[in-house]
Amino acid sequence: MVVSEYWNAKNETRPREELEALQLIKLRRLCEWAYATTPFHQRRFDAAGFKPEQLKTLDDLRRIPFMTREEWMESLLEKPIFGEMLATDPVNAVRYHLTSGTTGRTPIRVLDGMKDWEWIAEMWCYGLWGFGVRPVDIVYFAFGYGSFIGFWGAHYACEKIGALVIPGGAQATEARIKQIVEMGVTTVASTPTYALTMWQKAREMGIDLASESKVNKLILSGEPAGSIPAAKRQLEEAWGAKAGDTAGMTEVGTIMIFECSHQPGGTHIIEDHYIEETINPDTEEPVGYGELAERVVTSFGRGFVPVIRYRTKDMVLKVPASVCTCGRTWDIYDGGIRGRWDDMKLIRGTNVYPRAVESIIREYNCIDEFQIYIWRKDDLVDEITIKLEVKPDQESEWPDLQHKLPRDLANAHEGLRFNIERMEFGTLPRFELKAKRLIDARPVAQYS
Numbered sequence: 001m002v003v004s005e006y007w008n009a010k011n012e013t014r015p016r017e018e019l020e021a022l023q024l025i026k027l028r029r030l031c032e033w034a035y036a037t038t039p040f041h042q043r044r045f046d047a048a049g050f051k052p053e054q055l056k057t058l059d060d061l062r063r064i065p066f067m068t069r070e071e072w073m074e075s076l077l078e079k080p081i082f083g084e085m086l087a088t089d090p091v092n093a094v095r096y097h098l099t100s101g102t103t104g105r106t107p108i109r110v111l112d113g114m115k116d117w118e119w120i121a122e123m124w125c126y127g128l129w130g131f132g133v134r135p136v137d138i139v140y141f142a143f144g145y146g147s148f149i150g151f152w153g154a155h156y157a158c159e160k161i162g163a164l165v166i167p168g169g170a171q172a173t174e175a176r177i178k179q180i181v182e183m184g185v186t187t188v189a190s191t192p193t194y195a196l197t198m199w200q201k202a203r204e205m206g207i208d209l210a211s212e213s214k215v216n217k218l219i220l221s222g223e224p225a226g227s228i229p230a231a232k233r234q235l236e237e238a239w240g241a242k243a244g245d246t247a248g249m250t251e252v253g254t255i256m257i258f259e260c261s262h263q264p265g266g267t268h269i270i271e272d273h274y275i276e277e278t279i280n281p282d283t284e285e286p287v288g289y290g291e292l293a294e295r296v297v298t299s300f301g302r303g304f305v306p307v308i309r310y311r312t313k314d315m316v317l318k319v320p321a322s323v324c325t326c327g328r329t330w331d332i333y334d335g336g337i338r339g340r341w342d343d344m345k346l347i348r349g350t351n352v353y354p355r356a357v358e359s360i361i362r363e364y365n366c367i368d369e370f371q372i373y374i375w376r377k378d379d380l381v382d383e384i385t386i387k388l389e390v391k392p393d394q395e396s397e398w399p400d401l402q403h404k405l406p407r408d409l410a411n412a413h414e415g416l417r418f419n420i421e422r423m424e425f426g427t428l429p430r431f432e433l434k435a436k437r438l439i440d441a442r443p444v445a446q447y448s
């Protein structure tokens with residue numbers, strides 16, 4: 001029997017013209033339904049003078065007002081705890097989730113019904129199957145299974161595919177590694193940072209995961225590193241496995257993009273269930289292929305919370321589907337999600353993006369952990385310091401590294417001076433979920 005490399009061949013290879021016709025039909029239905037059911041959208045559509053029947057071509061999409069996280073938050077605070085976002089009676093819900101707690105931010109809270117969960121799992125099926133997960137696989141979720149939605153959908157998707165699922169749950173890293181080896185796990189799902197942590201811990205335990213485990217696929221999510229070439233290479237070598245990037249968000253409940261097994265250096269957009277627009281974050285004008293842009297998402301699947309033209313602040317660079325050899329007609333975000341527009345830091349007149357800095361640091365295999373530390377010298381001059389730890393068995397690299405790294409960083413940042421500070425091994429924080437490697441210690445008041 002020939003096994004298709006697509007989860008849904010018809011949808012994944014639909015000619016562009018047909019795909020867009022389908023998107024238009026779905027978009028109109030979505031807007032009609034949101035207008036009829038959701039006070040939040042009613043109010044905003046009315047204020048913008050937009051009516052769903054104005055959607056005659058896909059370009060008419062631009063008549064719909066953008067939706068922002070700030071508006072969503074306002075609605076949650078005004079009418080706790082879900083705001084006026086719900087399209088359905090809460091009694092129909094079966095699950096409650098919220099965004100992962102980035103410090104100081106009020107989380108977005110969402111409800112989902114059974115139908116939503118079917119869809120959430122289906123989106124992950126596209127991605128997992130597309131990267132090569134099959135019924136014979138044994139999939140380990142190194143994931144806490146808490147109120148953060150994370151890999152919940154991927155868990156159900158694996159069941160739907162027919163793979164054997166091992167829910168890692170709240171366990172110490174050592175226990176997880178033992179299970180992975182003992183159970184003959186073939187696929188591990190985790191954040192890139194935690195995949196690296198597991199490998200380091202295994203090494204301390206005297207286990208070489210590349211040769212002693214059966215893992216041949218890593219499913220990554222939650223951080224941009226899954227598409228940073230050097231970080232990915234490091235993970236693939238460490239585990240002796242292929243690493244596939246995915247990205248989702250609590251606001252839509254599941255993934256929007258995934259890397260296929262052909263690994264084109266980016267992630268396909270699931271275009272039959274989403275419209276992903278790319279815009280200039282300042283002018284809000286559409287941006288074409290090959291240019292950095294902000295992604296704006298419209299989701300067709302979630303029944304409880306209609307997400308329409310939502311400004312994500314994620315930085316992306318869209319390229320045509322033909323860049324990949326897999327035959328999917330879905331466009332690609334080259335390099336996955338490259339960071340966030342609001343992560344940009346201004347240091348002495350130069351723009352610095354943490355992800356760009358990380359991708360240079362990751363080129364140095366001898367660096368174990370690092371932190372980007374921004375501070376102000378004598379209350380006057382902004383400074384950027386890379387605090388780093390060298391791997392214990394690669395100390396001899398330090399003299400070279402000390403000179404090369406600041407030079408590479410400066411070359412990529414209009415000559416900006418980067419300070420390098422070597423830290424004792426094991427002193428920088430390690431992360432299990434979303435890594436926070438940027439500290440901006442400058443006085444805040446001067447920036448508000």
Ligand SMILES: [Zn+2]
Pocket residue numbers: 260261262263264268324325326327328
């Ligand atoms: Zn592909």
